[in-house]
Amino acid sequence: SQTIHQWPATLVQPVGSPLSLECTVEGTSNPNLYWYRQAAGRGLQLLFYSVGIGQISSEVPQNLSASRPQDRQFILSSKKLLLSDSGFYLCAWTAGGQQYNEQFFGPGTRLTVL
Amino acid sequence: GNSVTQMEGPVTLSEEAFLTINCTYTATGYPSLFWYVQYPGEGLQLLLKATKADDKGSNKGFEATYRKETTSFHLEKGSVQVSDSAVYFCALTSGTYKYIFGTGTRLKVLA
Numbered sequence: 598s599q600t601i602h603q604w605p606a607t608l609v610q611p612v613g614s615p616l617s618l619e620c621t622v623e624g625t626s627n628p629n630l631y632w633y634r635q636a637a638g639r640g641l642q643l644l645f646y647s648v649g650i651g652q653i654s655s656e657v658p659q660n661l662s663a664s665r666p667q668d669r670q671f672i673l674s675s676k677k678l679l680l681s682d683s684g685f686y687l688c689a690w691t692a693g694g695q696q697y698n699e700q701f702f703g704p705g706t707r708l709t710v711l
Numbered sequence: 712g713n714s715v716t717q718m719e720g721p722v723t724l725s726e727e728a729f730l731t732i733n734c735t736y737t738a739t740g741y742p743s744l745f746w747y748v749q750y751p752g753e754g755l756q757l758l759l760k761a762t763k764a765d766d767k768g769s770n771k772g773f774e775a776t777y778r779k780e781t782t783s784f785h786l787e788k789g790s791v792q793v794s795d796s797a798v799y800f801c802a803l804t805s806g807t808y809k810y811i812f813g814t815g816t817r818l819k820v821l822a
Contacts, residue, residue, distance in 0.1 A: 699757045700802075707752075
């Protein structure tokens with residue numbers, strides 16, 4: 598069966614520090630991968646998605662970036678965090694090559710920028 | 712563009728009450744529709760889905776029917792339990808790799 602992992606689970610970082618969040622999927626190949634951010638008590642904001650290694654589509658032009666160095670690995674980064682980057686970050690995947698199937702979500706990373 | 716509208720929460724019900732959470736959508740083509748549930752501090756879990764008009768998705772006593780004529784996908788459950796307390800998200804995808812989510816509806820069930 599497929600599983601999705603995210604780490605760290607919780608992170609507290611000062612303003613201006615760098616960020617690296619990692620997401621990996623097991624049990625499938627060539628998945629479509631997604632990063633979302635959820636502000637407290639709010640809905641989901643799509644940040645990036647990827648349909649293959651090295652292919653990144655950005656939905657939000659901010660100080661965040663994403664990379665996909667391996668088929669089942671998706672990384673969210675920032676060189677300098679802002680207070681507004683605080684939130685709950687969710688990684689998700691869908692079956693590759695298909696566009697109407699359900700998404701599966703990881704457990705999330707709670708980021709607090711102080 | 713595509714969009715999903717859900718009823719505002721919170722919804723507060725007594726245990727064993729009937730639940731309806733409304734969801735309507737705007738989309739081109741024939742989207743797939745989903746309901747997700749999120750418990751505090753966790754990621755979203757797929758609750759049910761429907762991929763074509765008149766399909767009924769069901770899981771754990773929850774049901775939703777894909778109504779193309781009214782562009783709706785309302786979530787229902789006949790008898791809620793305290794353990795159903797969570798945030799519920801309606802979502803769609805219409806073949807662009809992107810998924811559109813509603814803003815979420817918080818459900819609180821009282822014993």
